[in-house]
Amino acid sequence: MVDAVMERDDLALTASAHEIEETGEWVFEATCDRPPDVEAFNALAQQVLGGAVEFSVEPIDPEINWVAKSLEGLAPVTAGGFYVYGSHETGPIPAGLTPMKIDAAQAFGTGHHETTTGCLEAIEMLLASTTPQRVIDVGTGTGVLAIAVAKRIGGKILATDIDPIAVMTTIENARENGVADNIDAIEATGLDHSEIAARLPYDLIIANILAGPLTELAPGMGGIAQSGGTAILSGILNTQADGVIAAYELAGFRLVDHLKRKDWTTLVLEKR
Template sequence: MAVDQLSSIPLTKDQAYALVDAVMERDDLALTASAHENEETGEWIFEATCDSPPDVDSFVELARQTLGGAVEFSVAPVDPEINWVAKSLEGLAPVIAGGFYVYGSHETGPVPGGLTPMKIDAAQAFGTGHHETTTGCLEAIDKVLKRRRPRHMLDVGTGTGVLAIALAKRTRTSVIASDIDPVSVTTTIDNAAQNGVGKLIVALEATGVNHSTIIRNAPYDLIVANILAGPLAALAPAIGRIAGRGATVILSGILEHQARGVINAYARQGMVLNQKLQRKDWTTLILEMP
């Protein structure tokens, strides 16, 4: 198989990782994506590995949408003697957030003591743990679980299943995880099994919360949704209907300037803001149903 490597001009670390997450949220651009630091200059390079000539224009447009500016890319064939899968994973360092340790299978070092480990490889689904929306959710989950033990949990837009797995590992209680993308559902099932919580995760293909299993198991006392501000606001009435009295709702995928609109949408369902976590330009909301 002919493999091409697409590389960016030098970026900051945050820009490189943001572009990695944006590319891995798509299933049509690349097999894998990663970020690498030049140890001499401290600059970061985004790289994507493709099994066909990459659509450079699509990468340029996605970079413009994600980073707000133009990014130049170059393309070169990959030496067939190189293990390009392993190489693409080298830049994905472990992430620590909320007492969770998220790492890829390429990471061979020991898990630091006192942390909850989760092995999540880069795949055709969103959620390696590197993006501020995911770390914000993990920190919010940690805060919520320190003061209550939910019994009925739902993860909407699960991606790789990282948040559902985090909930299952900490509580040893079943979690329903839904996503509109069938690839995400398959990825979640695989990751749950790999992390020893396969029997605790019920992964479903669903648009929002529109699934008979989700409705049948309501009300929920903890709902997590890491998607985007627009869909989150549109989902507010549906989530309001399945959230039980005293429920906690964690929302992320929200830029800071979008937070007020999402808060207002859920306030109309009777929910109040308990806490707002900000990570760079991204906001995670912890809401409560009184």
């Protein structure tokens, strides 16, 4: 249910579920930035769970950043050779890992979701054999993936997002992680921005968004990618992977790797 809700951007900002050990019942919680569409939640529950779920609506204090609050206290994540942690973490950073301090924010990307860990693992594998020169992170969220690349290879990385809050979050996180000079964060819808055009072709494209937008962007991705360049794509349910692969094959890419983490897919493709 959580994955189904988070696949849609019209229902909730965050969603989570936990089991009550004493009864075996599951509690589902979603945080919305407007009065929730209970009928839509019910319809999704019927579709995903095959039965009715009892939903209740409770108002929240608008002065509290509930997105951040819901993610406070999350344990650090190790993905590939990267160690992603929040400022609440006081333990030592494990030796041999590249640390990134990413606090919960009003943007996607704390390292805990399978789409982010899949991308970090794909980045780790790619950087073991090559050093990209022109990198773009489309839909950067907190900037975690752009920061990962910057901390490993330096250089200049273009990070874009449709959400101005995500752009500001990326700038702040880049500064916090000591790579502010390496990351240029801009507000852009898709690939439609003069700064994106000015820097092409790209030999590494990263996009952790959703299957629908990724499919729509496929022709444009093919247009900005350098021959032999790599695209790392995620935000894709395993059931959606074949459709995304087909769209990118039509755009001139070939599939190199297909990483599956629970219900989620990360694709590594090469521009032919």
